[in-house]
Amino acid sequence: SARESGSGAFRFYDAALGEGMERRRTLERDLRRALALRELSLAYQPQFNIGASKVTGFEALLRWKHPLQGWISPVDFIGLAEETGLIVQIGEWVIRNACREAARWPDDLRVAVNVSTVQFADANLVPAIISALAESGLPGDRLEIEITESALLGDHETALSVLQQIRALGVSVSMDDFGTGYSSLSLLRSFPFDKIKIDQSFVRGADADVSGVAIVRAIAALGESLGMTTTAEGVETKEQLKRIAQQGCTDAQGYLISRPIFPDQIVPFLSTTPALGMVQDAIQALPAHGRRND
Numbered sequence: 001s002a003r004e005s006g007s008g009a010f011r012f013y014d015a016a017l018g019e020g021m022e023r024r025r026t027l028e029r030d031l032r033r034a035l036a037l038r039e040l041s042l043a044y045q046p047q048f049n050i051g052a053s054k055v056t057g058f059e060a061l062l063r064w065k066h067p068l069q070g071w072i073s074p075v076d077f078i079g080l081a082e083e084t085g086l087i088v089q090i091g092e093w094v095i096r097n098a099c100r101e102a103a104r105w106p107d108d109l110r111v112a113v114n115v116s117t118v119q120f121a122d123a124n125l126v127p128a129i130i131s132a133l134a135e136s137g138l139p140g141d142r143l144e145i146e147i148t149e150s151a152l153l154g155d156h157e158t159a160l161s162v163l164q165q166i167r168a169l170g171v172s173v174s175m176d177d178f179g180t181g182y183s184s185l186s187l188l189r190s191f192p193f194d195k196i197k198i199d200q201s202f203v204r205g206a207d208a209d210v211s212g213v214a215i216v217r218a219i220a221a222l223g224e225s226l227g228m229t230t231t232a233e234g235v236e237t238k239e240q241l242k243r244i245a246q247q248g249c250t251d252a253q254g255y256l257i258s259r260p261i262f263p264d265q266i267v268p269f270l271s272t273t274p275a276l277g278m279v280q281d282a283i284q285a286l287p288a289h290g291r292r293n294d
């Protein structure tokens with residue numbers, strides 16, 4: 001009967017939900033232990049300045065190697081870390097570790113660290129940055145903090161004050177995934193950013209459709225007039241690189257230049273990567289007006 005099949009469907013739904021919750025609880029328990037067990041590590045993806053045609057730094061990206069499940073993407077555990085508050089402890093580890101590793105790089109290279117909205121609202125963020133810099137000896141101007149729009153949607157005065165305290169350390173602040181939120185433009189007006197990172201979706205779009213091209217061009221122009229650099233995220237092809245350079249982006253990041261790499265690959269990457277020469281050739285082929293230099 002309908003009633004039977006209805007309750008059967010309900011039971012099935014219940015079981016699936018229960019499984020999801022069980023999986024989530026297991027993941028949470030494992031994530032709590034991941035730090036202590038040293039299962040977390042950082043991969044680094046190069047950031048490339050188009051005008052200078054060179055790598056200027058690396059973005060630190062969290063990696064988790066689960067003993068049974070293998071590599072788990074941050075997309076699949078950052079949300080859980082935020083909900084449980086674990087992100088604060090994990091995020092502090094990320095800042096400390098990124099500063100320590102970057103202090104060993106050639107001193108013209110910077111490191112960018114993602115700070116979650118939950119961590120941005122934590123009172124210990126600024127002290128954590130200060131002690132990471134002090135412990136590692138990394139000068140503040142070699143550290144960048146990346147936040148997304150949602151970090152700024154809470155109390156305006158508090159958010160502004162945190163940004164100002166961070167910048168007072170010489171640390172720069174980037175707006176990540178720009179264009180994906182609801183109030184991108186007004187936030188740029190109210191908060192002092194050094195860099196806008198244009199979300200991958202627009203960079204992909206810049207390939208194919210007219211509106212993608214127009215949007216990237218408009219953001220790059222906006223950045224220039226506000227004194228901010230603009231990084232195109234997710235650049236995968238030479239065509240995309242040429243296009244975003246022509247549209248006025250100052251910097252690029254993406255698989256074309258390199259996938260995220262582990263710390264021991266950084267020095268070899270900087271000295272020998274043929275891919276980098278290929279990128280540089282694409283840039284040299286651009287008319288000079290297609291390159292902004294800052």
Ligand code: C2E
Binds near residue numbers: 060073116253254260
């Ligand atoms: P995000 O900060 O916007 O980082 C860029 C993401 O795009 C990274 O994914 C990177 O591997 C990926 N990516 C870079 N170039 C390309 C490309 O050419 N094509 C494609 N398809 N993807 C590209 P990942 O490492 O999986 O990180 C995803 C997100 O997780 C990050 O987005 C960031 O929001 C978050 N995340 C990563 N590490 C941390 C961390 O240490 N703390 C916090 N709070 N969030 C983090």
Ligand code: MG
Binds near residue numbers: 059114146176
């Ligand atoms: Mg980022």
Ligand code: MG
Binds near residue numbers: 176177197199200233
């Ligand atoms: Mg991003």
Ligand code: MG
Binds near residue numbers: 176177
């Ligand atoms: Mg993102």
